[in-house]
Amino acid sequence: MNANQGLFVAGQTYPDVLVCFSQPNGALMDMAARHARYQAAMQQMGHQLWWTRRIELRWTVGAYNFEEVCADTWPHQEHLAPIEIGRCMFSTWKKSLVDWKIATRKHKYFGYGIAKSTRGIWYATIVVAN
Numbered sequence: 001m002n003a004n005q006g007l008f009v010a011g012q013t014y015p016d017v018l019v020c021f022s023q024p025n026g027a028l029m030d031m032a033a034r035h036a037r038y039q040a041a042m043q044q045m046g047h048q049l050w051w052t053r054r055i056e057l058r059w060t061v062g063a064y065n066f067e068e069v070c071a072d073t074w075p076h077q078e079h080l081a082p083i084e085i086g087r088c089m090f091s092t093w094k095k096s097l098v099d100w101k102i103a104t105r106k107h108k109y110f111g112y113g114i115a116k117s118t119r120g121i122w123y124a125t126i127v128v129a130n
Contacts, residue, residue, distance in 0.1 A: 001081075001082045001083065002082055003082045003085050003086075003114045003116070003122060004033075004112070004113065004114050005082060006081070006082025006083045006084070006085050006086040006114075007082075007085065007086035007089060007112055007114050007124055008020055008086070008112060009082075009083055009086060010083055010085075010086025010087045010089070010090055011086065011090060011103075011112075014086075014087060014090040016104045017090060017103050017104060018103075018104055018105055018106040019102065019103050019104070019105065019106070019107060019110055019126060019128060020110070020112075021106055022106050022107040022108065022109060022110040022128065023108065023109050023110070024109070024110060024111065025061065025109035025110065025111055025129065026111075027057065027060045027061050027111070028057070028061065028109055028110060028111025028127045028128070028129060029111035029112065029113065030111070031053055031056070031057060031111060031113075031127050032068075032111040032112050032113035032125040032126060032127045033111075033112075033113030033114075033115070033125075034113070035048075035053065035068070035070070035113065035125040035127075036113035036114050036115040036123050036124055036125045037113070037115040039070065039072070039115070039117075039123035039125070040115035040116060040117040040118075040121070040122075040123045041117070043117045043118075043119060043121065045070050045071065045072040045123055046070060047068055047070060050068060053068075053127075054066050057127070057129070061109070061129055064108065064109070064129035064130060065129070065130045066127060066128065066129050067102050067127070067128050067130075068125060068126065068127045068128075069093050069096075069099040069102050069103065069125070069126045070123070070124065070125050071088075071089040071092040071093055071099075071123075071124050072092075072121055072122060072123045072124070073085060073088050073089075073121055073122040074121070075119060075120060075121055077120075077121075077122070078116065078120030078121065078122070079120075085114070085122050085124075086114075086124075088122075089114075089122075089124040090103060102126070102128060103126070107128040107129060107130050108128075108129055108130050109128065109129040110126060110127065110128045110129070111126070111127045111128075112124070112125065112126045112127075113125050
């Protein structure tokens, strides 16, 4: 199992999480993976350039309401099993009321991605559309 699969399986097994039962969408998967890689390259978690990515999604996916959640691990967690990395991400999202609201709803479409920085920190992104 790789880290991407670990994030997905963690989402399907984490209590109260419904986002991973939404319909996967290729454009959202690409966007989430791209942003996870961007965060890993910059070594900074966040919603950098979200407005430009939303515009791109409107052109590729359609007139939906898009939302995004991002999370990262601690430096000492680089050797965790993929499912544990995924659980760390959902544990982080659970601490944010806005992020947890996104994670605990089923959406029309969703995409997810995860990437590891050169310092060993994992960065995850989930993008949803309703």
